[in-house]
Amino acid sequence: MARWRQVFLCAIHGDWECADSLIAxxxxxxxxxxxxxxxxxxxxxxxxxxxxxxxxxxxxxxxxxxxxxxxxxxxxxxxxxxxxxxxxxxxxxxxxxxxxxxxxxxxxxxxxxxxxxxxxxxxxxxxxxxxxxxxxxxxxxxxxxxxxxxxxxxxxxxxxxxxxxxxxxxxxxxxxxxxxxxxxxxxxxxxxxxxxxxxxxxxxxxxxxxxxxxxxxxxxxxxxxxxxxxxxxxxxxxxxxxxxxxxxxxxxxxxxxxxxxxxxxxxxxxxxxxxxxxxxxxxxxxxxxxxxxxxxxxxxxxxxxxxxxxxxxxxxxxxxxxxxxxxxxxxxxxxxxxxxxxxxxxxEIPDEEPPLVCNLTSAYDLANGAVTITWDAPAYDRHFDTYQVFFDTNEVSLSSPHIARTNTGYNALGNMLGTSITVSGLRTPVWDYTFAIRAKDVLGYESELSPALGITDGMVRDVAAFCDGDSVRMTWSAQPNDDRYEVWEFPPGLGGYYYLGTTLTNNFVFVPTGYSGNGVCVLMVKRVIE
Incomplete structure (x- = not known):
């Protein structure tokens, strides 16, 4: 194979006299x-x-x-x-x-x-x-x-x-x-x-x-x-x-x-x-x-x-x-x-275009310093490399901390067709953070940085219920962007949730329905996103 390799190398480089001589x-x-x-x-x-x-x-x-x-x-x-x-x-x-x-x-x-x-x-x-x-x-x-x-x-x-x-x-x-x-x-x-x-x-x-x-x-x-x-x-x-x-x-x-x-x-x-x-x-x-x-x-x-x-x-x-x-x-x-x-x-046409611009659509607080962000559409590019997610407690910019596919645990950012990622290890409370995103291709071209987005949604946490005379008082952890909650009751034997009311704060007082005396009653708080 070594002799054939010499012949083929001559051919690849267009040295046909060399190739002919070696074959002969x-x-x-x-x-x-x-x-x-x-x-x-x-x-x-x-x-x-x-x-x-x-x-x-x-x-x-x-x-x-x-x-x-x-x-x-x-x-x-x-x-x-x-x-x-x-x-x-x-x-x-x-x-x-x-x-x-x-x-x-x-x-x-x-x-x-x-x-x-x-x-x-x-x-x-x-x-x-x-x-x-x-x-x-x-x-x-x-x-x-x-x-x-x-x-x-x-x-x-x-x-x-x-x-x-x-x-x-x-x-x-x-x-x-x-x-x-x-x-x-x-x-x-x-x-x-x-x-x-x-x-x-x-x-x-x-x-x-x-x-x-x-x-x-x-x-x-x-x-x-x-x-x-x-x-x-x-x-x-x-x-x-x-x-x-x-x-x-x-x-x-x-x-x-x-x-x-x-x-x-x-x-x-x-x-x-x-x-x-x-x-x-x-x-x-x-x-x-x-x-x-x-x-x-x-x-x-x-x-x-x-x-x-x-x-x-x-x-x-x-x-x-x-x-x-x-x-x-x-x-x-x-x-x-x-x-x-x-x-x-x-x-064979040179690629001199950056990836398409994408914009963040949500940032969901998962608790414990983790936030899932989503964006509106893939940043299509002929030679895509990675998404870069920037985050900061101050104004987010290109100098802010960021993650890309090469960071441990974030290989999914290398998938051009992806439209979400969970960012972990953030300082709590995560409500102080804003996020932005851009895409980069293997040739070094980068899309514009998206507008910043803060936390838009999250889990309702620390829900508690206390007896207050004939009433029940409920409290829970509120987030800065929250403005309305619905409270529902699932009494035994009713076969579904019963709407109790809406509040603009992180507490709610109500008198239990007559069904509550039949056993354990389940209460639910739902955030209402406008």
């Missing part, structure tokens, strides 16, 4: 070559590929010579394509399962070309080609030829070189898309496209979600991405059936006329032993870093296609497979390809 030096061991391909469109690529072994012939188990396959690969490590002038200079698409996930290959190649991404990686062998047979029957965990599970593989080594060279959080220009496809029959609840950041990351950030202006992968799709297939306009697919997202909470797709919830299904969100996913998520802050690894699964026969299964219409033509075989599939997934391109473009 390993010719007898690797049988690889570096070729430059010029497209009629003007696009130019450097391709690292294994030389074809023409002695290999697969007759496909029949006597039809038209579908014979001539040529194969002895190493099967894959093909690695580098764009000479990528438009998205840190965007990579890789397909680690070229046989099982057959739909990923044409869609991935088309995505690479249309979005003008930097690197295309296609593994060279199915995952069943080589596995630990001594351990028993094949399963995915025993494979050696699957580069998403075998770290000692050129495919995996290039993935590591890409991260080591280009990874730059928190606002990361690097986006690697690992593309798969699945058998719809065994994953029925999934939409046609299943998107995740990884199995242990349910907090998608840009370029997948953007709460500020909805410039993200999902809002790059129209409400109906698919309106016909092969001339059949009865097949129309809404965006919430076309694409899903592993997230918490569920993401909502909104336009001026439409609101749809993007489905959340915990299936095919990245196997826990995916060596590329693990490497890219090492050191990745799931709430604050933009996504450098995106796992995507494509349905090989989308749910709204013809029933019973009409594979000849979906993938027309006779073997061997050619590009035209996938013409309907590529048309079906074209909205997704275009959406990825748009999302990458939006992701």
């Amino acid at each position: 030096r390993q010719d007898s061991a690797w049988n690889y070559e570096l070729a430059r391909i010029e497209e009629p469109t003007g696009a130019s690529y450097y391709v690292m590929r294994e030389r074809l072994d023409s002695s290999y012939v697969d007759v496909n188990g029949d006597t039809l010579t038209a579908n014979d396959v001539h040529g194969g690969f002895r190493r099967g490590w894959g093909v690695f394509v580098f764009s000479a002038a990528p438009r998205h200079a840190r965007a990579v698409v890789q397909m680690p399962h070229p046989e099982d996930d057959f739909m990923s290959i044409p869609v991935g190649i088309e995505l690479f070309q249309q979005a003008e991404m930097a690197i295309l990686m296609i593994a060279g062998a199915g995952r069943e080609v080589m596995y630990d047979s001594a351990a028993g029957q094949y399963n995915n965990a025993r494979t050696f030829s699957d580069p998403s599970r075998n770290a000692r593989h050129p495919f995996s080594e290039l993935s590591r070189v890409i991260k080591d060279s280009w990874n730059s959080p928190p606002v990361n220009p690097l986006v690697l898309i690992q593309l798969h496809s699945y058998d719809h029959a065994t994953h029925g609840p999934l939409p046609d496209i299943q998107v995740s950041c990884y199995h242990n990351d349910e907090f998608p950030n840009a370029p997948l979600r953007n709460f500020v202006n909805q410039r993200d992968l999902f809002h790059a799709h129209p409400v109906f991405p698919v309106t016909s297939v092969d001339g059949d306009d009865t097949i129309d697919v809404a965006v919430n059936n076309y694409i899903g997202l592993w997230s918490n909470p569920a993401y909502v797709y909104t336009t001026a006329e439409t609101t749809l919830t993007i489905p959340v299904v915990g299936d095919l969100i990245g196997a826990p032993d995916n060596v590329v996913g693990d490497y890219f998520h090492a050191g990745h802050d799931v709430q604050r870093h933009t996504e450098n690894f995106i796992h995507i699964e494509l349905d090989e026969y989308p749910d709204k296609l013809w029933a019973p299964l009409d594979w000849p219409r979906w993938l027309p033509g006779t073997p061997p497979t050619e590009w035209n075989t996938y013409r309907h599939a590529l048309a079906y997934y074209q909205p997704f390809i275009s959406a990825v391109d748009s999302a990458l473009t939006w992701h």
Whole structure:
């Protein structure tokens, strides 16, 4: 792997003479070559590929010579394509399962070309080609030829070189898309496209979600991405059936006329032993870093296609497979390809805006020096970092004591979607405090400090009741902002509370109802908030 690493480092830095020399030096061991391909469109690529072994012939188990396959690969490590002038200079698409996930290959190649991404990686062998047979029957965990599970593989080594060279959080220009496809029959609840950041990351950030202006992968799709297939306009697919997202909470797709919830299904969100996913998520802050690894699964026969299964219409033509075989599939997934391109473009626009301003709406005294504050709405930002809550017994300002997500016990302030927090350890009585809030993003931009707010509500405490002749006198602790209380009685056998009266002070005198003689009576004091 050290020699491959040298080759890939030369390629990443555009030193193609160095890469070519190193590959040629390993010719007898690797049988690889570096070729430059010029497209009629003007696009130019450097391709690292294994030389074809023409002695290999697969007759496909029949006597039809038209579908014979001539040529194969002895190493099967894959093909690695580098764009000479990528438009998205840190965007990579890789397909680690070229046989099982057959739909990923044409869609991935088309995505690479249309979005003008930097690197295309296609593994060279199915995952069943080589596995630990001594351990028993094949399963995915025993494979050696699957580069998403075998770290000692050129495919995996290039993935590591890409991260080591280009990874730059928190606002990361690097986006690697690992593309798969699945058998719809065994994953029925999934939409046609299943998107995740990884199995242990349910907090998608840009370029997948953007709460500020909805410039993200999902809002790059129209409400109906698919309106016909092969001339059949009865097949129309809404965006919430076309694409899903592993997230918490569920993401909502909104336009001026439409609101749809993007489905959340915990299936095919990245196997826990995916060596590329693990490497890219090492050191990745799931709430604050933009996504450098995106796992995507494509349905090989989308749910709204013809029933019973009409594979000849979906993938027309006779073997061997050619590009035209996938013409309907590529048309079906074209909205997704275009959406990825748009999302990458939006992701690359510099963020120079502070988080949205939020305002405090309540401060509730919980007693014992604890206050729960709430604010009106999330401080949406493309690259949110933390809320900062300021508090003071004098006029609250930016120089006042404050808490943020990095303070012990206040990690919840790092959740952009949160709208409340409990501040503890305040000096009592807490009525002397006022509070204010602002938000900050990872680039250092800060929203304006909100107007100050004092205690607006709290528990009624120290309630006591005394006999005063034929009457009962009640007292309780009052708070500065309180101006009215209701007193209620729950006599035995009445089946509910009975209203006794209202007071503007912290005491109340009343004569118990006739029901009180039937047993213990419950009294209640309610604060009335105007």
